[in-house]
Amino acid sequence: MxxxxxxxxxxxxxxxxxxxxxxxxxxxxxxxxxxxxxxxxxxxxxxxxxxxxxxxxxxxxxxxxxxxxxxxxxVGSMLEGSGAHRSRTARNHLAWVARSNGIPRRRVAEVLAEVGLAADARVRVAKYSLGMGQRLGIAAALLGExxxxxxxxxxxxxxxxxxxxxxxxxxxxxxxxxxxxxxxxxxxxxxxxxxxxxxxxxxxxxxxxxxxxxxxxxxxxxxxxxxxxxxxx
Amino acid sequence: MNALKAELYKASTLPAVWAGFALTVVGCIALEVLLASQGDVTGTDSLPMGTVGAAVIGVVAFSSEYTANSADAGGGRQITTTLTTTPSKTRVLLTKALTIVILIVLSAVVAMPVAVGIARPDVPADELLTSCLGATLYWVLSGLLGFAITVVLRNGVIPLILLILNSSLVSVSLLLTKLTSLAYWLPDLAGRRLFGSGVRTVDSGLDAVPGGLVMAGWAVLLCLLAGFVFARRDA
The missing domain is CATH 3.40.50.300 (P-loop containing nucleotide triphosphate hydrolases)
Structure with a gap:
């Protein structure tokens, strides 16, 4: 609530x-x-x-x-799109976010698949479209279940x-x-x-x-x- | 501990941090090779060069938090994510500072033995060790100064220009000593003798220990200011 x-x-x-x-x-x-x-x-x-x-x-x-x-x-949250540094890949971004809250590493691959970014996990965020950035932001929100x-x-x-x-x-x-x-x-x-x-x-x-x-x-x-x-x- | 793990991982996956690391290691080694080809070397005479890379590490580790994505991609900044993962601003600053110290010490561990190995100076081992430890402290303090200025300004461009220019091309502080002897108390000149006798420096100014303390005082003061500003303003 x-x-x-x-x-x-x-x-x-x-x-x-x-x-x-x-x-x-x-x-x-x-x-x-x-x-x-x-x-x-x-x-x-x-x-x-x-x-x-x-x-x-x-x-x-x-x-x-x-x-x-x-x-x-x-609480999972998303503000201002991906919230990821442009020179990092989606995978590396989610990996540090997971570490910061003691979330198991396997969740990174799980949420990437859930938001449909599995194929672009190793692409730098700078190359992402607005929609892909939004999906990455949502992935980070879902990380801690x-x-x-x-x-x-x-x-x-x-x-x-x-x-x-x-x-x-x-x-x-x-x-x-x-x-x-x-x-x-x-x-x-x-x-x-x-x-x-x-x-x-x-x-x-x-x-x-x-x-x-x-x-x-x-x-x-x-x-x-x-x-x-x-x-x- | 989780926050520190996250910061270390964050720094190690940021290309700009590696650029700073390489600048220190390659810069020192290349300069030592160059100096060795010109005549007598002390092994520590190239170490002031490493200050540039250390400052870069200190600055980019924090300025990267404020790098905005393009407007096409939402224009977001990483600081939003950082503060939602670790809501304590004090913890964010402490883990960031600790990460910077760890990376700079690591660059010293890589660069210094190679530089000394190239020079093979005729200097007692304990003196050499003291010089290397002093140089490491100088690098760490320079990195923390760069970090603190970046936190206050929320931007890395000004501290980068300031610190790189001052420690490589023209030392503004050194020019200021022509005007007033107070300039010897500026952080970069105060700590100058931390590099030991292997590095030629200005004739006057503070000795290694008081100078190191003055430089550390600057770093502490600016880090406290950074903490105060960071805690009070909206992210």
Whole structure:
């Protein structure tokens, strides 16, 4: 269970996050939606202990990320694509990530096969396409067989086959009792897979609820999204 | 321990680290061969050359964390992964610094016996050993200085230019001594006599032990500053 409560983040005089709060529950896929610059990544960066909040909490089963021992075994995450140095191969990247959390070496080959990068495991990350980088980022998230997945814009750059694959992966993870939180600025891409929606605009949560709850009164999710975020087409 | 294992593996799979390692080993050996062909050599006279490679190792081990992937590939940086695997920033810096020390000591173990072997100087073994240990300390401290500056700047270009220029082509510190004797207290000049009597150096300035302490003081101070800055800012 992910609990985000009254999160405030200021950058200079600008308030990036204004009392952001929501939960992501086990067994469900929670989609965190909003236009670019709405505060999705800022929220996830604080959740993963990368940035500091000015106020509020972001917790995994009641604990901040920084206090988790071998965090990758509890939370798998992806931010900013692959998160790998360009001159390293996918295999070497995952090998150091595995070592850092005492994850057995065999998991490297397993996750590479799972995300479809087995054939490109010895290629330098600099030669990867956006979609391949995303797959490598997801591979790193799966490495520690975590119960919780936090993915920032995972469908970004994936081809239609890749999008279908990631939807399946996230659905299966939640169906197996896992917690999935993913962010996206593409509502239609996540509508089919999400159980719960959290919509953010200008650093404020504008609505939360199941897909049916959020879209009621609107023609479809797209209509709801534009109406709620105040984006004019 | 896992974090250290990860850092060692990370460094050993980074081509730029090997470039620094090769620069030290090949640089020292090649210079020693060149000097030996010109006349009397001491075996340790080529060792100041190794400072360049040591500085490169110190800088790239950390600047690589901030190298961005191309925008086409998401523009991500490795620091995000590093801090999600090891959320304690203190632990990240300590294991990184320890990795740099291990690699530089390793480069000294490879380069120094060969350089001394080429020269076969007529110098007592204990004096030779002291010079080699002093030179290793100078390299390690230079690497840590480069590391600390890189952490603060989040970029390796400026410390690389600064340290490579200063330790190979033109010593800015040495030029500054013409203006003020305070320049002898700058890290690179303060530690100069750590290389021992086999390396000719400036006539004035600090002796080996106080000089080494001053240089170590600089390294500690800058590493503390790096820790302070790194802990306080967002990744």
């Amino acid at each position: 992910i609990t985000i409560d009254q999160l405030v983040k200021r950058r200079g005089s600008r308030t990036v996050l204004d009392n952001v709060g929501f939960t992501a529950r086990p067994g469900r896929v929670t989609a965190f939606l909003g236009p670019n610059g709405a505060g999705k990544s800022s929220t996830l960066r604080i959740l993963l202990g990368l940035d500091r909040a000015d106020d509020g909490h972001a917790l995994f089963d009641g604990r901040p990320y920084r206090t988790l021992p071998d965090p990758l075994r509890t 975590p119960q919780i997945l936090v993915l920032d814009e995972p469908v970004n750059g994936l081809d239609p086959e890749g999008i279908r694959w990631i939807r399946r992966l996230l659905r299966d993870h939640a169906d197996a009792g896992g917690t999935v939180l993913l962010s996206s600025h593409l509502m239609t891409e996540v509508a089919d897979v999400a159980d719960d929606l959290v919509v953010i605009a200008n650093g404020r949560i504008v609505t939360t609820g199941t897909v049916t709850e959020v879209t009621s009164g609107y023609a479809d999710l797209e209509e709801a999204f534009f109406a709620l975020t105040g984006v004019t087409r």
